[in-house]
Amino acid sequence: MTDLSEYDAILFDLDGVLTPTADVHMRAWDALFTHYFAEQNVASTYTENDYFVYVDGKPRYEGVASLLASRGIQLPWGTPNDAPTANTVCGLGNRKNVEFTSILTRDGVTPYPGSLALLDQLAAAGTPLAVVSSSQNAESVLAAAGLRDRFRAVVDGAVAAHEGIQGKPAPDTFLRAAVLLGVAPARAVVVEDALSGVAAGAAGHFGLVVGVDRGVGHDALVAAGANVVVSDLAECTYASPSESETL
């Protein structure tokens, strides 16, 4: 068990940490790039490892640009308003978003039971919580999962774009959430499943960076800066202050 009760606040990534929506993102990216690479006759096909290394946890268009660069492809950046049919970085990202949104609408979202159990302990302890996600769909996912009210602050892809905050792997979105919760980074925990997110937590000098291994691999998470790695948040605990006193 990893006990988080010595810290004052917890900053959670969303997709793959609280909800199984990293899988939905993965499937939507796979559909986009498999099709696009076939159409463009790119010899090296898109794999799951490509997702973990180049796309996972990053803001939408940065993920597209990183993956294309891995194949030596350069496209015009375009703008976030580009149609999903446009062959620009933004157009490809928006094409993936059509797929993501349709899966989300069709299937809904159920939080991981282990994550819910930890959130219940944190609610009982009154610990300030934030969601820090690169996704512009974070508010929809939180609402669909019935989790929005549990978080004092949400710093997501839409907030970052609006406020001009650099996305993961830069630490800035986590640092912004710490400010919103009124906590020093050294007193807060970052919980992340993506290499880019773990790297952001380490770069922000947070008190503890918990890596959640949903497929990236224990060693890769540690190499990116995780202090501890769990396979599910059921392996984390947070005793409320009254419980801690009686221990």
Ligand SMILES: O=P(O)(O)OC[C@H]1O[C@@H](O)[C@H](O)[C@@H](O)[C@@H]1O
């Ligand atoms: O396209 P969106 O919803 O803004 O999401 C951007 C990224 O958000 C992250 O949370 C996911 O891990 C990535 O897979 C995703 O690409």
